[in-house]
Amino acid sequence: MTVESPLADRIEATRTQALDAIAQASTLDDLEALRIRFLGRKGELTTALSAMGKLPAEERPRIGALANEVKRDLERRLEEREQALGEEALRRRLETERVDVTLPGTDWPRGIRHPLIQALREVVDIFRRMGYEVIEGPEVEWDEYNFTKLNIPPHHPARDMWESLYLSEDMLLRTHTSPAQARIMESRQPPLRVIVPGRCYRNEAEDATHGIQFLQIEGLVVDRGITLADLKGTLHALCAAYFGPQRKIRFRPSYFPFTEPSAEVDVACAVCGGARCRSCGFKGWLELLGSGMVHPNVLRFAGYDPEVYSGFAFGMGPDRLAIQRYAIDDLRVFRENDLRFLEQFR
Amino acid sequence: MKAPLSWLADYVDLPGSIDDLVLRLIMSGTEVEDVVRVGEHWQDVRTARIIALERPPGSNRLHVATIEMAGETLCSVTAAPNVEVGQTVPAVRVGGVVPRDAKGRPFVLQPRPMMGITGDAMLLSADELGISEDHDGILVLPPETPVGRPLLEIMGDTILDVQPTANRPDEMSMVGIAREIAAATETFLREPDTSLPAGTRVSDESSIPITVEDSTLCARYTGLRIEGVRVGPSPSWLSRKLEAAGVRSINNVVDAGNFVMLELGQPVHAFDYHRLRGAAVGVRVSRAGERLTTLDGVDRAVPEGTLLITDGEGPVAIAGIMGGAGSEVSDDTRALLLESANFDRVSIRRSSRALGLRTEASARFERGVPPELTELAARRFVAILASINPEPLTVFALSDEVGRFPPISSITATPEAVGRLLGVETPAGTMVPTLERLGFEVQSSDGTLTIHPPFWRRDVEGVADIAEEVARSRGYDQIPETLPAQDIPPAPLPPDLAWEDAIRDILLGIGFAETWTDTLTGRDALERLLTASPSPAWEQMVVNLAGLHQHGATPEPVALINAPTRERAILRGTLLSSLLDVVAGNLKHTRERLAFFELSRTFFPRAGDLPYERRTLGIALAGDREARAWNRRPEPYDFFDLKGAVWAVVERLGLSGMASVEQLDRPIPFLHPGRAARLLINGADAGLLGDLHPTVAERFEIEPPTRALVAELDLDTLMAAAHRDLSIRQAPRFPSVKRDISVSFPADVPAHRVEEIVRAEGGELLRSVRFVDVYAGPGVGPDRKSLSMALDFQSKTQTLTQEQAAAVQDRIVRALQRELGGTLRGSPPAGSAVREEANS
Known part of the structure; x- marks a missing residue:
């Protein structure tokens, strides 16, 4: 779907910007900040949509659909990225928890039968x-x-x-x-x-x-x-x-x-x-x-x-x-x- | 008893294989302790005659001996001091094997110069031949020994060391053993010959008057007077036989007596007839204060009641044990009185013990010698002596005083009865020849056997004995294997043993080692546990005196009357000194996890009864709880480790509801006064536990910084109350509310009191209370301590709210304040201290 309108362009620009930022994010905290920045109540997408009221009525469904599509897209990407980062973080944690398995096991006290x-x-x-x-x-x-x-x-x-x-x-x-x-x-x-x-x-x-x-x-x-x-x-x-x-x-x-x-x-x-x-x-x-x-x-x-x-x-x-x-x-x-x-x- | 095969061969044909013979003897019940082969590595040893001796120049110690051996003339350099020309000696040529070196190993003789002379043979000592330890000189063989013969042919032998069982006195003789061999190999016995050589004069005159005071002590006394005796060395056949059997050759008279004893099992004694005062002998028991110098030269006080042989004036022999020196046969003895008598075995045994004198004769009488043997032995003695005495003997008429002795009763048995005992059929057709080979007479009628044991088998008294004779002759391997019919219902383990196993398993489960130490100990060893001086009171080391008194016992040592040593003189009344010795022994090589226990009995005397044997559990801990390792920090065991182990036992016995650990009520000298406690069951003493007193620890060589801890429990008291708690509850359905509180108290308030009050106030809703911290120091004030407790509240019927739990907690805190002067230091704010847990 192509929508020719300055608002649509703005939404697409936000998408591009957001996807870039998500791809760049390296921590779960970064991702959370991006979620707030783009999808939050005062986020960029929400802000962009608030201008929808000024659009002609026949354009609204198209722009609305676009906005929803972008929102879902961003949510999916955030989720994917979050999962990837989570896996990465776990992988790193497990890596730091590596032990030398060749050290001897604990010598549990055991009874000695005569x-x-x-x-x-x-x-x-x-x-x-x-x-x-x-x-x-x-x-x-x-x-x-x-x-x-x-x-x-x-x-x-x-x-x-x-x-x-x-x-x-x-x-x-x-x-x-x-x-x-x-x-x-x-x-x-x-x-x-x-x-x-x-x-x-x-x-x-x-x-x-x-x-x-x-x-x-x-x-x-x-x-x-x-x-x-x-x-x-x-x-x-x-x-x-x-x-x-x-x-x-x-x-x-x-x-x-x-x-x-x-x-x-x-x-x-x-x-x-x-x-x-x-x-x-x-x-x-x-x-x-x-x-x-x-x-x-x-x-x-x-x-x-x-x-x-x-x-x-x-x-x-x-x-x-x-x-x-x-x-x-x-x-x-x-x-x-x-x-x-x-x-x-x- | 040493039985040379060369001697046994006089009475029985031996099978070819010695191994086979020994196995047959063992498997028919004759214990052969050892088999000694005389002549091992003798293959190169031959007899030689010394024909010349000279001293090499410059030596006054060595001899150069010229010897003749198998037609050759050889020379040997020897340091033996006893060489003489004309001797027959054993020798080995260079290149041959010498049977034993100084270490007992054979070696090949190499040419070796001594004082510049190289001999070509070596003369051998008894030691080098392996027949005795004697290495003072070469072995000199009897003059009639043929020269140039292999020594093996002349002296080679195999000696069986037979250990007759106590029921078989007949096997204390060559004939007895030969008889067993004959039966085991199904061959015949050649009886010893008692005929007198031609020329022996036989007199009708009676040998001697005999008076036996009590024929129950002397069932038979046979005396034989012999004249014309010439005392001198025995011929080599006799001395060699005796020496092979381990008896030293003395002279022909003594040797003939020993020969007869070894051959027949009947001890005999020869008196010098002319040294008997008043030509008469008597047998009586000794009176108080009598003395006799025995053959070994010892002047002995004869215990009253000892059986004596007397002449006209007084004692001349201790009957059945040893003769007297006064009537001993000497070189100028010309006439003998030979005594061949039968003495009561109990009397001989008692006297032999009382005198501390055991002889070959007493050993035989103790086991029981059949009275039937005396005459045979006397006749055999005179036959032997007559054959070796240089001149003809005069033999007088046998004097034979025969008392009453129990007849040998015959046994009535059926093959079925024997079979019923053995579990295998024993037809008469195999039983009868088997018994006959062993000397039994058997009459058979209507399937019933009437069996007459031979006189030398008084041990055979009934059907069971007959069954053994039959079974051992057949071989026990011929008996089948079955199991008793199962008609007895299985029984449970007796409770005390089941509890012992339970205690053992719980302690093994938490890492203890079980020990096995000596019941017998010494006073000194036990008294190390006592510090009090000057007079340590035995009762101070005894756990649970009240329990002892209940069993009618007193806290005193139970002592042996024949203690082997001072260190093994009493039965222990505590396990702790043994356990501490185990700790000390192991401390020499480790400090880790020294955790020991022993389950055994302690002993306390009871007047007029067997001692009270108390089941006792002893525990000792020392050193570090953890083995040193990369992931563990070593921490020493402390009082609470010990208490925890004791409590594990208490819980296992189902006693936690009635048990408590409290302050001591009397000083226990081996325990640290500030770290010791007693275990009570329903308020009654049942055990002690605590840190070992440092002074006592030192005596056990347990040195600082190592500390030891000990506990001893009276299991009789514990087990009497023990029970399996079968009231099992379901896991709780509703979540619990957990709250931590810290309360400070005066320092001397015992935790136990705090817990009692917490539980009382907590009531139904308090599921558990656990002490999680004990603190004294800044913040709680002087002489105060703070106890932190984890409280776990739970209802059986609903999910408890925070408010409900808080209300109970408040009640608890108020009670602690009221009763014990407790001050709530803090209950962390509700939000963080409360952890909720869903248990369902």
Whole structure:
């Protein structure tokens, strides 16, 4: 549309001028000023249109249309420019916020699990999933529960298997978690399926493989028809769950006064798998735990009839489990509580 | 027990592979602790005879030995002081391997001149052969040793270190181990021979009168008098056997006794018959004040009740433990009384402990020796001695005092009963031969087996024992693997254990490290926590005395009666000294994030009962809260970090509504008096927390500027009140109005009081109050402090207006003014302080 009129020319001139200015604007504030200058209530376009009243009536629609077109044009251009400038400003801001992503991340505080307690909890979890109940017993025990009720009468040579720390003639720090067996059997009737985790103590010279204080987990199952095969299956399940199914274990006959038959479970050396190497002291297999069928005398002491009930029991040290899993050769690292060691168990 | 294969081979044919033999023994229940090979790297060692010796010029230490070895004449330069012409010795030629150098490694012998003479062979010591530590001289072999033979043929051996389990005293003997090998390899045992050599004179005269006072302590006493004895060195076959088994050779009489003990497991003792006063022996328990000088030359006070052997006048031996010096066999002994007796194992064990004297004999009696063995051992002894005594012996009639001992009862078992225990079928057809190989007699009728254990297996008493015999013979690897039938419903974790796990997880979750420290400690270690002098009161370090008294316990140490050391003499009554030691240990290498906790028990005595074992949580903090890093500023842990951790535990146990942390009501010597508090649950003590007292910190070698903080909680008290809070509320639907106010108070007004009043006045509409600043200094006046609080107002039923919130706030400020002397310092103008938040 071409409109030949001085007012139209003025409007077009304003357009040209405004478009130039918009293109030149470099900030959002500049744009806002231009909007006010050209489109505001006292802006140039508005001012120009105020002269429209003086125009002949037939020209008014044309000029009006032109003015509206210019107004829309300017608004569109302002908006476009505003968007471009906004994007530019954002781009510049983001640029200034650049960081060196190769700097290390924040070292959030994380808890450090003690490997022995962790091993204990894992084993407890494995047995809980197999339906075992968890019970506890006192760390200081009567001699009667620690020994006599487990078929180890006073002066029995088997007492030499446990060097004990006594608090009085008849009271000692439990040398194993087994007294809890006697306690639970005394207070309940079969079926029983329990594990007993806890600290135990033996009067041993402390070295790489012995400590006075250690953790033990006792297991006891008593019911009708419990067999040595059940014991084997259970301990296989434990080892498969803890070490993974590839690790070999073996059962061999042993002796404990409170079980008969008794079995020791050995695990193949983590390094050589039983072929004998330096790291297992050329033994190939390492003792993991002791176990067996509950001795008929122990059942009788609890008032259970060995003709009716049978059971198995086992006792294991989480320390042995942990050293076998991590191929650690010195138990002392567990009681040093050195963060440089423990940090690996975050 | 050291069992040389060369000795075992006297009784059983050994399988070709030693590894296989050891594995079979282990898998049938005989623990083989170690396998020592005698003769490793002996391939080049041969026997040689010294035919001449001379001193090289200029030396009074060295010898040039001319030796004959496999038909050759060689020469060797040696510094050994014990060389003599005519000796048979081990030697290696130049170019051959010497088994051990000073570091225990084999090496190839190089020609090396000594004093200008280069020998072409080396004579070896026991040390260089690896058979003992003795390197004082060359090993001199018995004169009858053939010359020029490989030493391996003559002395090579493998020694099993067998550790018999406590139920198998029979394996404390060569015959016992050989019997196990025979059973495991399905072969036969050759019994030791007790026949006397031709020429031995046998007398009808009884050996000796025997009086046994109490046959329950001495089930059997067999005495054998032997005359015509000539005491002298043992032949090499005997001394070598004993030495291979780790027993020193003494003379033919002592060696024959030791041989019999090692072979059969029956300890025997030879008295010089002529040195027994009054030709009679007795067995009785000792009376108060008796003494005896034993074979080792020690004059011993014999504890009352010890079993003694007496002659006509007094004690001559401590029964089953050690003989007396007065009746000891000497070089001019001509007649013996051989004692082969059976003593009660409990009595021997007690006496051996009381005397502090353990011998090969007492070790065997303690485990239990079958009374059936005494006669066999006596007969075997005399057979051995007769074969090595230079002249014929005269042997008297055995005197045998047999008391009453329990018979071996037979066991009735069915293959089904055994199978039920093992979980695998055990037909009679395999059970019977298995048991028979182990020496059991079995009679079968109508599917029931009547089993008679051999006399050396008194440990076998019932079906379970029979099951073990059957299972171990078959091999445990033949037992299938099954799981117990699942007919027990799963049980929940006991609450205390569940709470322990919850506490552990919350503390691990906020970055703590769990420790594992010793229950056993020493008084000195614990008393580092006490500053008060002169007499530190134990109870001052015990958290929650009231709780102790409730459990009938007293704040005193629980002490061991046989403490291994002073540092391990009592059971700890607090975890804090252990935790502070952990802190101090780690401070040697870091100051960052030393945040430890331990969940364990503390112990307090109870009269006439087991000690009270209290579940206890100990916490220790030290050093900086943040690891030093490019984006973090290190800040030391402070009291409020500790309190926050304690509070996290309190909240996890559902106790925040009943818990408070308040001023101490008694001085706690190890805590900073101005930075310490007690934790109360429903007004009752449950724990202590605070900065470690600087004097105490120093004792733990925690030096300024590092500060440590500790807390100890009585979990028994906490857990008794703990519960899972299941009253979960929905998130609020209406927006809240947040207002900040700053109010100044006299400096000693506790924040806790301020909060109580704010909450009371705020009522339903106050959702939360949080202290956001604490300020003292210019602008608040002397002895005053300003607390800034962020108040969050909210209604459950409507959108709160600014006016409603302002009205509550005014009420709060007026109450603070009235109750605590608070002055409103400022509530920033409504427009800027109010932030609105839409929560729905």
